[in-house]
Amino acid sequence: MREVCHLRVKPMNDKITANKVVTLAYTLRDDSGEIIDRSSDGSPLLYLHGAMNIVPGLEEQLEGVGKGETIKATVSPEKGYGPRVGEAQEVPRHLFPADAELAAGMQVVAHDDQGRQIPFFITGITEETITVDPNHPLAGETLHFEVTVEALRDATDEEIEHGHPHGPGGHHHH
Numbered sequence: 806m807r808e809v810c811h812l813r814v815k816p817m818n819d820k821i822t823a824n825k826v827v828t829l830a831y832t833l834r835d836d837s838g839e840i841i842d843r844s845s846d847g848s849p850l851l852y853l854h855g856a857m858n859i860v861p862g863l864e865e866q867l868e869g870v871g872k873g874e875t876i877k878a879t880v881s882p883e884k885g886y887g888p889r890v891g892e893a894q895e896v897p898r899h900l901f902p903a904d905a906e907l908a909a910g911m912q913v914v915a916h917d918d919q920g921r922q923i924p925f926f927i928t929g930i931t932e933e934t935i936t937v938d939p940n941h942p943l944a945g946e947t948l949h950f951e952v953t954v955e956a957l958r959d960a961t962d963e964e965i966e967h968g969h970p971h972g973p974g975g976h977h978h979h
């Protein structure tokens with residue numbers, strides 16, 4: 806007589822919920838299918854789910870996704886980097902500190918008369934002028950993500966308090 810073992814070890818059903826630290830490999834395409842961003846091999850993106858580390862539309866669609874799964878998520882500008890508002894403008898380069906290392910795509914923060922912070926992005930540089938745009942480079946874009954959940958773990962109390970992951974791929978400061 807033979808005995809058949811029916812005992813099966815059920816794998817832990819690990820799914821993305823609030824306060825999980827999630828490791829993602831991702832590719833981001835625009836409407837024309839062109840790749841505009843992707844995680845590089847060996848350095849995936851780490852984020853704390855529910856802490857708005859990533860655009861809201863992607864975070865919503867990752868809720869409940871399991872480890873090892875790949876999803877496609879289309880995110881509207883409203884749930885991505887916002888609609889475009891205002892116009893880019895050229896300003897004289899001398900308004901920037903002479904030693905500032907400026908590059909297109911860089912985010913800079915200016916202050917107005919009342920000391921309010923005005924973030925903007927550098928979109929063009931010549932010897933005389935800097936083109937600045939109040940919009941994130943991906944504002945107004947519908948984002949097409951393909952995302953694989955590579956790893957999942959519970960966040961530590963400290964990570965939850967800080968609102969971001971620590972350790973390899975996360976924040977190393979403080």
Ligand code: ZN
Nearest residue numbers: 967969976979
């Ligand atoms: Zn921290």
